Amino acid sequence: MTWQLAFLATLDGLAYAALVFMVAVGLTLIFGVLRILNVAHGSFYAIGAYLAASLGIAIAAGGLSPWLTFPALILAAVLVGTILGTLIERALLRYVYLKEDVLQLLVTFAVFMILEDVQRLVWGVNPYFEAVPLRLLGNISLGGIFYTNYQILVLPAVALLILVGLRLFLRTTLAGKLITAVTEDREMATAIGVDTGRVYLITFVIGATLAALGGALASPTTSLVPGMGADMIVLSFAVVATAGLGQVEGAALAALLIGLGRSFAVYLMPELEVLVPYLVMALVLLVRPEGLFGVAQRRRI
């Protein structure tokens, strides 16, 4: 493999890792605080993507400026995260926080199945494709190969922004510190008067919004089809397990490993491409069973 091909593979890996990171970081954030593995996270991704595409189509039909599709991507993510996220957390999840893990998993799985059918009812089964934001930014030629600016510049930039933003939010703001406190030690946080119910809700909405943002930002690059949420949730689980549950920086590193591994596999050993996320996960977990950034056992007071 020449340096030029390695450069190409790196670019593709970065763009892919950026999307995977956005979805996985929301999943891991929710797990860190709520201790619930949220299968319905895949639905936020899919519905975010569908809503973004619908808004894009509406903007085109209304004869508005195509540049409005960019804020529409963010609007779609915020709408899905706040409305759907709040609804599911308030109406369902808060009743199962003290129940067994298996029950929690089944509840979120049920929500996922219901939302899959909702997508079919609303958007039908035919693939959607709405690529206006991708086309507006045009192509860039790197090493003689055309890349889209959207995938090479916008997606990694947004992912970096989310990573830095989440770090700052969790370490410097009051709400962020409360979330960190609950992640670190839920019992102690409750004992000193942290309103865990509110922290749970805020975390869930942020996590859901991030998943929906991943979907919305992916929508200009891919066809939206039934079942897209299921594929993404499986991949996100691999990222989160590799990273260590609840680890934001770990999710970024794991997404990067999986993204780069996948694109290098296409050049070196195409047969391995499909396996890469799980190979990376298995290798990391063999060496560090708690994940890249995971902490083995928290102290219990």
Place this chain on the structure above:
Amino acid sequence: MSRFSRILSVAAVGLAAAAPLALAPPALAQDAPEGAPEELVIGITAFLSGPASVFGEPAQAAADMLIEELNAAGGVAGVPLRALYVDEGAGGEHVLSEYRRLVQEEGVDAMFASISSGNCNQVAPLAEDLQMLNIMWDCGTQRIFEEADYRYVFRTQAHATPEMLATVLYLLRTKPDFQTIAVVNQDYAWGRDSWNIFLTALQALKPDVEVVAELFPAFGSPDYSAEISRLSALRPDVVLSTAWGGDLDTFVLQSAQRGLMDISTFVLPLAESSLERLGTDLPEGVIVGGRGDHYFLHPEKVGDADYDAFVAAFREQTGAFPIYPVFHVAQALSALEGAYLGAIEANGGAWPDREQVVDAMAGLTFAGLGREVMIREDNQGLEDQLVGTTVHDDAYDFAVLDNMMIFDAEDVTTPVGAESVSWLSTLGPEMLELEVDSFSHTGP
């Protein structure tokens, strides 16, 4: 006249007009043959959920329309037809258990199964066990009749071998001088098998061809960026993909956006089912097939009153032009009707039992909405193959086909008793001299 009385009088006229219809006896029901049941029930398995519902939903809509039309004209020899559906999207286990339930509890008269080749592989032996007439109405695996003999299982369309071979022949006729080829297929049985068939035929007919990349991204992959970068660096003369549905759409749109389609000639044997969705993003010069002679602007069928009426009605009903699974389900229904009519005639005008219907399937000739299909002695249908090249026409907001060739099924289908891959490897240059019917795009 007050507004109220005007409404009343309109209603009265309307009722008077409707009354004779309501009172008339059901059309033709009285001339059903002796011993005929009240209705004929069939079970149809199709993907109604999951990614392959892009095929199942249009097929279901078409089956409902065609059955309604058939029943309005009196049904099958005076007996109305009714369809029950099984969702293949729920998985193979579900299909098998529902299949048994429909046969043993609902007492269906025939089964149409299925879209998925995996399901056909499972269902064919089961149908044989249950002695149930089973029409494989859409699945493409070439293996079933090559590996075993069946009495109750029939296929009313071609299989992967003629579909791939016709594409290879078209490619070699239209672009004989290409040197390099790359493949990007979905990583599951169809993606692997179709490439094996395509490559065997290609190497037999053009031994000097060089395969520069064989890529099998995950089924349902949302992103082909790495594949496209690698192909852009390799610059193959031809890129083949037998992908379908959302996967094909994503691959084409990402390739078009990044200029790969300007570098390589794309060969997409299933893209007839994506033409309308891809819009003008599918450029000109792409080689497209439709698993049979299936294309809504079928050069021999456009202008035929029934055909045009169906295409218009289907579009009215679903908002889209019909695609190949629609034509496949039409062929299966036409075969079933033909078998019943033939069996009734052979039975001296009385209603036949199932064995007599199965007997009548052998050697049956029928036509759905395309050219005639014949069931040959191994129960495999002989279906002609249409391949064309995309061209843009202002009358459509998506690419349509030009430079079409229809290959005769007899020429491109594995002979009875032969195994596809070994047969393909024996092909010689005479295959390139076959007579084919050629057609141009003539506008709307």
